[in-house]
Amino acid sequence: MDHFLYRDGQLMAEDVPVAQIAAQVGTPFYVYSSATLLRHFALFDDALSGIDHLVCFAMKSNSNQAVLKLLGDAGAGMDVVSGGEYMRAKAAGVSGDKIVFSGVGKTADEMRLALEGGVRQFNVESEPEMEVLSAVATSMGVEAPITVRVNPDVDAKTHEKISTGKKGDKFGIPIERASEVYARAAALPGLKVVGIDVHIGSQLTQLEPFELAYNKVRELTKQLRAEGHEIIRLDLGGGLGIPYAQASNEAPPLPTDYGAMVKRVFDGLDVEIEIEPGRLISGNAGLMVSKVIYVKDGGDREFLIIDGAMNDLIRPAMYGAYHDIIPVIEPAAGTEQTPYDIVGPVCESGDTFTKGRHMALLKADDLIAFRSAGAYGAVMSSEYNSRPLIPEVLVQGDQFAVIRPRPTFDEMINRDTIPEWL
Numbered sequence: 001m002d003h004f005l006y007r008d009g010q011l012m013a014e015d016v017p018v019a020q021i022a023a024q025v026g027t028p029f030y031v032y033s034s035a036t037l038l039r040h041f042a043l044f045d046d047a048l049s050g051i052d053h054l055v056c057f058a059m060k061s062n063s064n065q066a067v068l069k070l071l072g073d074a075g076a077g078m079d080v081v082s083g084g085e086y087m088r089a090k091a092a093g094v095s096g097d098k099i100v101f102s103g104v105g106k107t108a109d110e111m112r113l114a115l116e117g118g119v120r121q122f123n124v125e126s127e128p129e130m131e132v133l134s135a136v137a138t139s140m141g142v143e144a145p146i147t148v149r150v151n152p153d154v155d156a157k158t159h160e161k162i163s164t165g166k167k168g169d170k171f172g173i174p175i176e177r178a179s180e181v182y183a184r185a186a187a188l189p190g191l192k193v194v195g196i197d198v199h200i201g202s203q204l205t206q207l208e209p210f211e212l213a214y215n216k217v218r219e220l221t222k223q224l225r226a227e228g229h230e231i232i233r234l235d236l237g238g239g240l241g242i243p244y245a246q247a248s249n250e251a252p253p254l255p256t257d258y259g260a261m262v263k264r265v266f267d268g269l270d271v272e273i274e275i276e277p278g279r280l281i282s283g284n285a286g287l288m289v290s291k292v293i294y295v296k297d298g299g300d301r302e303f304l305i306i307d308g309a310m311n312d313l314i315r316p317a318m319y320g321a322y323h324d325i326i327p328v329i330e331p332a333a334g335t336e337q338t339p340y341d342i343v344g345p346v347c348e349s350g351d352t353f354t355k356g357r358h359m360a361l362l363k364a365d366d367l368i369a370f371r372s373a374g375a376y377g378a379v380m381s382s383e384y385n386s387r388p389l390i391p392e393v394l395v396q397g398d399q400f401a402v403i404r405p406r407p408t409f410d411e412m413i414n415r416d417t418i419p420e421w422l
């Protein structure tokens with residue numbers, strides 16, 4: 001469910017007409033709904049009510065300061081994967097004890113940063129990383145709380161580029177080696193084992209892979225406790241998928257069902273649960289709005305050339321991802337439809353959002369909106385082809401604000417410097 005609906009023939013972002021934002025901000029732009037973000041966070045939080053838990057927003061999906069502040073104020077922790085994300089979470093007012101540090105390649109500098117500013121735990125992904133963290137913590141005279149990320153070798157049944165919990169993926173340690181690796185952690189100075197971490201992939205559309213992985217984690221918890229480790233916390237990762245196509249019958253499981261499954265699997269284990277959802281909180285909370293520049297006759301097909309491009313929203317080019325694309329002015333019922341190839345202006349054939357998509361007839365200057373663009377949209381954008389980063393807008397009720405302005409050409413150019421010898 002989201003808050004982007006037609007009202008009186010106009011696509012609205014909560015109570016603001018999307019066309020009004022476009023007129024004020026210019027296109028293309030991202031717009032996020034506060035109500036949808038908060039609703040999705042609350043769904044997870046409620047789904048785990050009654051057990052000790054923390055929902056950590058995976059901020060790699062959307063790391064705008066306003067989004068982080070909104071969710072942080074609502075009680076969310078943050079899952080960060082870099083020093084930059086850690087600093088963003090802190091800048092948005094999230095306290096260190098609610099920040100989980102994930103990622104397969106943490107550097108000593110990043111570890112120091114988090115130990116200085118406070119951190120809930122590091123999710124350690126390898127023995128070399130464990131040794132560096134031990135050295136950093138020892139040199140600072142502190143103890144670093146850790147979990148070890150285990151790879152449970154389950155098939156997440158998702159896109160290969162976002163599957164992370166199968167043998168051969170670069171993430172975590174093989175679950176069979178956990179005993180040995182935890183013993184090593186316990187022997188190293190400066191580390192304090194607090195739990196186990198697992199994250200098997202993104203955009204999962206079934207509960208079964210999660211349940212398979214979580215059952216393995218349950219068994220591992222008992223085993224590690226028997227071996228003398230204090231397992232007080234389980235980090236279950238993120239990865240619950242969202243419906244990208246409204247018309248399709250495929251409905252990924254709801255956070256409610258996911259939460260019920262988690263409670264069932266870990267029932268009686270006396271352990272705190274952390275989850276790290278990203279996409280399911282921010283994905284359907286955002287649109288990318290773009291304008292038609294030209295309608296071009298391509299002989300056997302018609303191209304809609306729009307002012308948004310792969311540098312602004314890379315998911316279709318990178319993963320072949322599908323996004324619903326809808327006109328900002330609602331077509332009258334029964335309006336004629338035609339297939340369009342929808343493309344951006346970037347000089348690559350990969351800059352194609354979709355082919356043969358049936359849409360009501362469109363013309364130059366019409367506005368269209370890409371749905372489900374709130375996760376892995378703005379954060380993955382670039383200035384390829386020297387197209388300035390597009391603005392982000394946050395709506396709350398009948399008010400909206402630009403939460404990241406579009407840089408001017410000068411601002412973009414002046415980030416470069418010319419050496420004095422030139």
Ligand SMILES: *Cc1c(COP(=O)(O)O)cnc(C)c1O
Nearest residue numbers: 058102202238239276277278279
């Ligand atoms: C990407 C990632 C997440 C979030 O995944 P979503 O599919 O957006 O929910 C959570 N935890 C880790 C470690 C990740 O890498």
